[in-house]
Amino acid sequence: MSLFSNGVDASSRRKAFRAALASPDIARLPGAFSPLVARAIEEAGFEGVYVSGAVVAADLALPDIGLTTLTEVAGRSRQIARVTDLGVLVDADTGFGEPMSAARTVAELEDAGVAGCHLEDQVNPKRCGHLDGKEVVPVDVMVQRIRAAVSARRDPDFVICARTDAAGVEGIPSAINRAKAYLDAGADMIFTEALHSEADFRRFREAVPDAWLLANMTEFGKSDLINASVLQDIGYNAVIYPVTTLRIAMGQVELALQEIKDHGTQEGWLDRMQHRSRLYELLRYESYNMFDQDIFTYTKEQNND
Template identity: 85%
Template sequence: MNLFSNGQDVGKRREAFKVALAAPEIARLPGAFSPLIARSIEEAGFEGVYVSGAVVAADLALPDIGLTTLTEVAYRARQIARVTELGVLVDADTGFGEPMSAARTVSELEDAGVAGCHLEDQVNPKRCGHLDGKEVVPTELMVRRIRAAVSARRDPNFVICARTDAAGIEGIDAAIERARAYLHAGADMIFPEALHTEEDFRYFRAALPEAWLLANMTEFGKTTLLSAELLEDIGYNAVIYPVTTLRIAMGQVEQALAEIKEHGTQEGWLDRMQHRSRLYELLRYEDYNVFDQNIFTYKKGADDA
């Protein structure tokens, strides 16, 4: 086992990710805000990992309004892809600029070792998909973004997903027409953002029976939370939980800090913490220790001369 990478060829990870998308069972992709979370997602038995643009921004204490850069997103994506054998899908916002920027984005994310990304049809700079006040670009401009991204792709197994935010602005039928255009431009999968109800998800699926579709189950937004089982029954290929792990972690952190401030000790939280031994398991601490001891005790032999 290589301790400093996931040990699996990136091409094989991308192939496995596409197989998961094509399978009858829905691919569940929890969001990871750090490499350690990605490793937890893998050990929990999920089919993939998602890297949310909103979470990358939040982890930098920034709002999700297009302030993060391609460099920041690609760097975090590379860190996460390094530690997991699961395919990693990355939120690439609008491609960080014009269509040529979208092409460079795909090239950088391929180099980062991820399995795919999604590009959206919002005006640049974008806003969180579940906020009001969004604007979308003309369909023709988004088509150029997708074509540029597809033209820059070197590995045909790298998934290019097109997200449309048009449902809440132009209506669901307009979003469906955009989705058809994006598929024709070369997108592998469609992500209809901020659909409201189960009926919306069913309507979108019925209109695009052959397309791979991704559902977003984010908390506190415009979408009714639907189970993975129901989404699978409707016919969705993948579901993301983009901010869930961050919200869980931050909720616990704020409660614990308040208690420590009030009582002057963290003792009341010991049974709610991840134990040191479990953290060391996730970090593969013992494997590093063995590696270090083998190197430290190495002695040059006759065959090494």
């Protein structure tokens, strides 16, 4: 792997990502809120990386209500895709505008080197998929988004996933009908947002038997937290854990800050921190040192006079 980019070109990563989706084993995609987290996800042995729109917004101290821009999401996605050989799936919200904007979104994300994205059928501005009060656009409007996205795709291996939020608004039968229409429009995969129970996931799979399906196992939401092995048995092809790493990190940050404030030192947290040596491993610090020593750093010759 290059020091400043991953060792696998974008086309090969997209082919590998598609192969992971087609595999009998479910593809597990934890969310990365930074490039360093993406590298940790790869080293932990997962099949892919997810970039959550909610996490990009939260990292900017914004709520997940459609305030982030394509530039911000594509920029963070590019940073994350640069450091991992895994395929990266990106939350592209509603496509950041009208169908032509959805087309531009696909072009920008392809250029960012990611493996795919998903577009959703909420109205714009959208809301978090596990909150009440969502609204969905008419089916024909979402079909236009998908068709525009597909038309802009240059690499046929770039995955275009259609997310439907209709289950929580119009009911599961409507979500199933929408999924079929979105597949007919050219979507490669369906993201079934905010189903509640294992029975709901089974019902959706039985009604949409041939498509790739993605499950969202986010914490504190509408869905039961179903084990990946169970989702695999049901027939789901991928599962995302979109906000998990951010919630873990921020939970610990707040606790540690409170302790420093109360006790004046971080010493009690040393055994709960990532050690400097492990951070340097993830950063591949030694490889940068070797590069520097081989090419740039020099030793002035001693004067033997």
